[in-house]
Amino acid sequence: MSTWNIELDTWEDRADLLPEDAELVQSAARGLPLAHAPYSRFHVAASVRLADGRILVGTNQENASYPVGICAERVALSTASSVAPGAAVVVMAVVYAPSGQTSHKPLPPCGMCRQALHEQRCRQGQPFALIMAGTAGPVWKTPDASQLLPFAFSGDDLP
Numbered sequence: 001m002s003t004w005n006i007e008l009d010t011w012e013d014r015a016d017l018l019p020e021d022a023e024l025v026q027s028a029a030r031g032l033p034l035a036h037a038p039y040s041r042f043h044v045a046a047s048v049r050l051a052d053g054r055i056l057v058g059t060n061q062e063n064a065s066y067p068v069g070i071c072a073e074r075v076a077l078s079t080a081s082s083v084a085p086g087a088a089v090v091v092m093a094v095v096y097a098p099s100g101q102t103s104h105k106p107l108p109p110c111g112m113c114r115q116a117l118h119e120q121r122c123r124q125g126q127p128f129a130l131i132m133a134g135t136a137g138p139v140w141k142t143p144d145a146s147q148l149l150p151f152a153f154s155g156d157d158l159p
Helices: 019-034 072-083 111-124
Strands: 009-011 042-050 055-059 089-098 129-133 139-142
Touching: 019 042, 019 055, 019 089, 019 129, 042 072, 055 072, 072 089, 072 111, 089 111
Parallel strands: 089 129
Antiparallel strands: 009 139, 042 055, 042 089, 129 139
């Protein structure tokens, strides 16, 4: 029998975070108004810190053909890949809020984003941390975003 465990650090409030993690969460929170979510009204922003210290932000972008939108996590990874090709992501912070409301609990990425996080880890050859937060309340952090997709599909699975 095998047991799978996810390493997850938790804080009751973002004030307890290390300064560099708090900065990244705040950067994502400042990006929330940039989300384009006229249909779901569910705003999500993701900040990535690259190995060189730069912070880049992505937000969810919806359109009328609802499933064609893109999540904040994938926008942030695409931005990093475009702006800094080959640069490693060290940590990502994801913050969400329903339009005009406060969110009081962390929320993990959707399945499609978990796959994208795993592929980023494979591409850069090293894990990166993932911080999950609402606009208030507790914060979760895993040292390896790939832990959220324990049975990941990868390029190694293709013929």
